[in-house]
Each structure stands twice: as C-alpha cells, then as structure tokens.
Amino acid sequence: MLIFLNNFSLFSGISLSTLKRKIEALDPVQDVVKAVHKSSIQKPGPKPWILDDFNRNVVKRTIHDMYRKKQVVSMPRLHEVLKEKDITASLSTVVRTVKSLGFRFSKKGSGRRHVVERDDVVALRHHYLRQIRKYRQQERHIVYLDETWLNSNHVVKGDWLDEPSTSMSVFEPHCEGSGRSLPSGKGTRLIILDAGSSQEGLIPGVGLIFESKTSSSDYHDEMNSEHFTEWFRDTLIPRLTPQSVVVMDNAPYHSHLDPESRAPSTGANKPGISAWLDKNNVDYDPKMKKTGLLDLVNQHKPQKKYVIDELAKAHGHVVLRLPPYHCELNPIEMVWSDLKGFVARKNSTYKIKDCKKLFEEAKSHFSAERWAKFETHVVREYEEKLWQIDGLRDKALSPVIIHMTDDETDDSQATIVYCQEGGTDDEEIDMDIVDGYVSDTSDQADVILCKICHDTDPPGRVPKRDRGTHIDWFQCDTCDQWLHNKCCTKPALAQIMCPRCYSLLHHRKLSETLVSPLDDMEQ
Structure with missing residues (x-):
C-alpha cells in the first residue's frame, strides 16, 4: 500500500501526507475511533441539583408525617407528596437528599423498598430528646450556639415592575420597565457565630463576625478548631450562667478530640501504631501485622474526650450535641432567618460594611421574648412530635401492680411492686399500651384516691361485675400522682401525664418552671 502511494504521489505531484489524510478521512474505522475519542474528552455536565437547608428539612418532616399517618414511604410516593408542597425536584434529587439526611432503604415482607432512618441516627436522637427534657425539668440554663453566613448582596427577591401594558408608563418612555x-x-x-437562650435572647458580647477569605461554597470551611476553641474559652464561657447546658451541632471543629484520647486508625502506618502501643504500655510482638496491631489498639483505646467538652466541664457546664441531620431542633436557626430577613429588607447599598451594621442593628432589636417563642415552637412542633413518632417515654417501666391485703391495714403495709425492664433509659415503649393497672378491693377503698376525682371509683357508671374488683389506674411521670385512666384526657394519657402537668408542658413559657410546687395535692 505504501509503495502504491509513493508511486501515485510521484506521477500526480500530490504530497504523500495529503494522500494519507484523504484516505483516512474516507475510512469508517477512523471515524468511529475519532468519535469515541471526542466523547471521552468532552467536559462533564452540570452538577446535580442540591436542595437547600430549608427544603431538606421539609423533606425530613414530610417523611415523619407519613410515618405518623402510617403511610408507606417509597421514593415515587414521596416525590409526589413533595410536588404538592411546591418542591419540584427530580426523583434522583429526592433520592440523593433522603440518603444524605441519614435514611436508608430496607425491604419489607412485600419485597418493596421503603425508606427508614439509620439506627445510629435514631439512637442519638433518643439520647438527645431524653437529655434535653431532663435538663429542662432541672431548670438548667440551656444555651444554643451555631454559625451562619450573610452575603453583601442579600436582598428581598422580587419586585413590582412598571409594565407599559398595565400602567400609564406608555406616555412616559423613560419609565418603561423601571425597577430596582x-x-x-x-x-x-x-461568617457569623453567636449564642443565645430563652432567658437572655442573644447573649450580649459573645457574637463573632468576620469576612470570608476563601471562595468555598461551604461556609463551615471558614471556621477551624483553633478559632472556635479560642472563642468558646475566652468569650462564651465567662458569660455563661453557672451550670449551663450548651447545645451545638456535630461540626468537626466542635468535636475535635483531646490529644490524649486520640488513637491510631486504619490510615496510620505501622511505626506510628507501634509508637502508640509503646506509649500506652501495651505488650505486642514486633513481628505482628498491621491488622493485629490495630486489634490491640481497639482493645486498649481510651474513651473519647473532646476539647470543648472538657473546657465546659472544667467550668461546671455541660455540652449536649444535636443528633445528626436535625438542625431544626436548634431554635437559633429560626433566629438566623429572622435577622437575615431584616438585613434583606433594609439592604440598599450592597456593601459589606453596611450589611454588618444592619445585622448588628437587627440583633439590638431581637428580644428574649422572641427567642422564647422560637424555642417554644421547636419544643412543640419538633421535639414533641419526635417523641410521639419514636414512641419514647422518660422511664421504661412495666405496668405497676399494687397488691392490697384483705385485712384492715394502713398505707405502710401496702406492697407496691415496680417491675423494671432492661434498666436503661434508651428502651422504647409502644404508646398505645396504657401503663398502670391496679388491682384494688372495696375494703381498701380509702388507701388510694384519684388525683382528679378524689375517689377510688372512676366517675360515671361502672358495671356491677367490675365494682370493687378491678380499676385501671396510672401514675403521672412528672408529679407521681395516681389517677384513673377514665379521669385523664387522651393526649395527656398518651404521654403518661396528668392533665395539669400536660397543660404546663404544652402551654408554658420556657422561662418559667416546668411544674410548680403541688401544694394543693396530697403527697
């Protein structure tokens, strides 16, 4: 072939390179090779659409609402429900969002795939809900902190434009289409860092505002453990009320380990693992493989200690971390929205200095009463609903049975048996099961009186076969008073509370005591 091309080039006067280029252009194999090469070097397409924090919370609340209504949560069904809430994301975007929120897929008996939350996320949420309720009952000062961002061009979107077809601007050409x-x-x-509580609002003198120096899309990249630790130690702790509870999320700079509690991971090299074992006086064979050394590390790994937790503990405070993917449990998120809305309405110069002044002005107008409203909203709309969804109770006790003797005795001779199951606070109980069944006799009717009706028999007509033989009782988890099931309202009974404690919990101000002294009740 090459000899033929050389001879043809000599007789025709066309260069050899030109002949080769023309022949290759007519070769279908070369066309396929070029097409494959072109497709392989094409630029990647646009990045997948990501929902913002507000819409992500809407997705999570929608799933929880479907749980509460006992509906099957599948991706197509969730996609349709979100469309009704004006979230017009694609199905693939919804799937990515659900996975990023800590949910996983599991197969039920029908073989279909359904979405459920990861067990570790649920366990951490249970722990947080129990702890935050305990601290409120102890009347501890609860402080929430978080970081946020504010752009210099942050303004209210949307305007009323002067359109020629709908106004008199047809006679004023210079005004056509006018607007901002x-x-x-x-x-x-x-970048903004602040803290507050229902007693003080935004705590005076602890706010930190500085200008971003990077082009990262995630504002969390602007903060690091050194800056946050310095602010926490020198600015926040001196202004905290004694024995405060500091609530924060799980950002990496919030949870950096104390150097003494760090242990080698799978990414460490063998000399580093050996050095750690020598430092902690752990016997090992130098000829052991890396996997064997890591097993020894796991067996002698110290308990994790966080720098922030130790700083707070040294000053008599406690750090409580939010469960992963549950930023809605922090009322400061609503505070950020309120303050940013003020800046957006007032921003007209789009300068960073003016935005900073507007934000400080918004903070000066923000009161403790407004914070308390936001915190009350979080308790009622999120915490209480999560308690109902998860079927949690403060104490996991089996039904309480009171055995009465047949002869006439006083209260001290009555035997009350509490059957404890498991012994941990993380157990779950079905809220549909009514706690507390009391076996009583008519001869001992004066031993226990209902807190509501002050009688041994429930109000209303009682069948003759049940009189004096079996009465349903329960004990309030908050005030420890005994009540007839029939005397209690259904919402209060569902949470094992008397109507009074239930009313105080759901209609109180967070700055007041959860349960006032029960002077008018028999102890």
Whole structure:
C-alpha cells in the first residue's frame, strides 16, 4: 500500500501526507475511533441539583408525617407528596437528599423498598430528646450556639415592575420597565457565630463576625478548631450562667478530640501504631501485622474526650450535641432567618460594611421574648412530635401492680411492686399500651384516691361485675400522682401525664418552671 502511494504521489505531484489524510478521512474505522475519542474528552455536565437547608428539612418532616399517618414511604410516593408542597425536584434529587439526611432503604415482607432512618441516627436522637427534657425539668440554663453566613448582596427577591401594558408608563418612555437595579452574584460573605437562650435572647458580647477569605461554597470551611476553641474559652464561657447546658451541632471543629484520647486508625502506618502501643504500655510482638496491631489498639483505646467538652466541664457546664441531620431542633436557626430577613429588607447599598451594621442593628432589636417563642415552637412542633413518632417515654417501666391485703391495714403495709425492664433509659415503649393497672378491693377503698376525682371509683357508671374488683389506674411521670385512666384526657394519657402537668408542658413559657410546687395535692 505504501509503495502504491509513493508511486501515485510521484506521477500526480500530490504530497504523500495529503494522500494519507484523504484516505483516512474516507475510512469508517477512523471515524468511529475519532468519535469515541471526542466523547471521552468532552467536559462533564452540570452538577446535580442540591436542595437547600430549608427544603431538606421539609423533606425530613414530610417523611415523619407519613410515618405518623402510617403511610408507606417509597421514593415515587414521596416525590409526589413533595410536588404538592411546591418542591419540584427530580426523583434522583429526592433520592440523593433522603440518603444524605441519614435514611436508608430496607425491604419489607412485600419485597418493596421503603425508606427508614439509620439506627445510629435514631439512637442519638433518643439520647438527645431524653437529655434535653431532663435538663429542662432541672431548670438548667440551656444555651444554643451555631454559625451562619450573610452575603453583601442579600436582598428581598422580587419586585413590582412598571409594565407599559398595565400602567400609564406608555406616555412616559423613560419609565418603561423601571425597577430596582440589583447586583449580580452573591457578593462578599460574612461568617457569623453567636449564642443565645430563652432567658437572655442573644447573649450580649459573645457574637463573632468576620469576612470570608476563601471562595468555598461551604461556609463551615471558614471556621477551624483553633478559632472556635479560642472563642468558646475566652468569650462564651465567662458569660455563661453557672451550670449551663450548651447545645451545638456535630461540626468537626466542635468535636475535635483531646490529644490524649486520640488513637491510631486504619490510615496510620505501622511505626506510628507501634509508637502508640509503646506509649500506652501495651505488650505486642514486633513481628505482628498491621491488622493485629490495630486489634490491640481497639482493645486498649481510651474513651473519647473532646476539647470543648472538657473546657465546659472544667467550668461546671455541660455540652449536649444535636443528633445528626436535625438542625431544626436548634431554635437559633429560626433566629438566623429572622435577622437575615431584616438585613434583606433594609439592604440598599450592597456593601459589606453596611450589611454588618444592619445585622448588628437587627440583633439590638431581637428580644428574649422572641427567642422564647422560637424555642417554644421547636419544643412543640419538633421535639414533641419526635417523641410521639419514636414512641419514647422518660422511664421504661412495666405496668405497676399494687397488691392490697384483705385485712384492715394502713398505707405502710401496702406492697407496691415496680417491675423494671432492661434498666436503661434508651428502651422504647409502644404508646398505645396504657401503663398502670391496679388491682384494688372495696375494703381498701380509702388507701388510694384519684388525683382528679378524689375517689377510688372512676366517675360515671361502672358495671356491677367490675365494682370493687378491678380499676385501671396510672401514675403521672412528672408529679407521681395516681389517677384513673377514665379521669385523664387522651393526649395527656398518651404521654403518661396528668392533665395539669400536660397543660404546663404544652402551654408554658420556657422561662418559667416546668411544674410548680403541688401544694394543693396530697403527697
């Protein structure tokens, strides 16, 4: 073939390279090779759409609402429900969002795939709900902290434009299509760190605002463990009330380990693992493989200690971390929305200095009463609903049985048996099961009186076969008073509370005591 091309080039006067290029252009195999090569070097497509924090919370609340209504949570069904709430994301975006929120898929008996939450996330949520309720009952000062961002071009979106077809502007050409001139882009970004409580609102003098120096899309990249630790130690702790509870999320700079509690991981090399074992006086064979050394590390690994937790503990405070993917349990998120809304309505210069002044002005107008409203909203709309969804109770006790003797005795001779199951606070109980069944006799009717009706028999007509033989009772988890099941309202009974304690819990101000002294009740 090459000899033929050389001879043809000599007789025709066409260069050899030109002949080769023309022949290759007519070769179908070369066309396929070029097409494959072109497709392999094409630029990647646009990044997948990501829902913002507000819509992510809507997705999670929608799943929980479907749980409460006992509906099957599948991706197509969830996609349709979100469309009704004006979230027009694609099915693939919904799937990615659900996975990023800590949910996983499991197969039920029908073989279909359903979405459920990861067990570790549920366990951490149970722990948080129990702890935060315990601290409120102890009347501890609860402080919430978090970080956020604010762009210099943060303004209210949308305007009323002067359109020629709908106004008199047809006679004033210079006014056609007039409206605000908004800058393009987001502008310079401010990073904000603050803390507050229902007693003080935003704590005076602890706020930190600085200008972003990077172009990262995640504002969390602006903060590091050194800066946060310095702010926590030197600024926040001196202004905390004694024995406060500090609530924060699980950001990496919130949870950096104390150097003494760090242990080698699978990414460490063998000399580093050996050095750690020598430092902790752990016997090992130098000829052991890396996997064997890591097993020894896991057996002698110290308990994790976080720098922030130790700082708080040294000053008499406690750190409580939010469960993963549950930022809605922090009322400061609603505070950020309120303050940013003020800046967006007032921002007209789009300068970073003016935005900073507007934010400080918004903080000066923010009161402790408004914070208390936000915190009350979080307790009622999120915490209480999560308690109902998870079927939690403060104490996991089996039904309480009171055995009465047949002869006439006083209260001290009555035997009350509490059957404890498991012994841990993390157990779950079905809320449909009514706690507390009391076996009583008519001869001992004066031993226990109902807190509501002050009688041994429940109000209303009681069948003759049941009189004096078996009466359903339960004990309030908050005030420890005994009541007839029939005397209690259904919402209060579902949470094992008397109507009074239930009312105080759901209609109180968080700055007041959860349960006032029960002076008018028999102890």
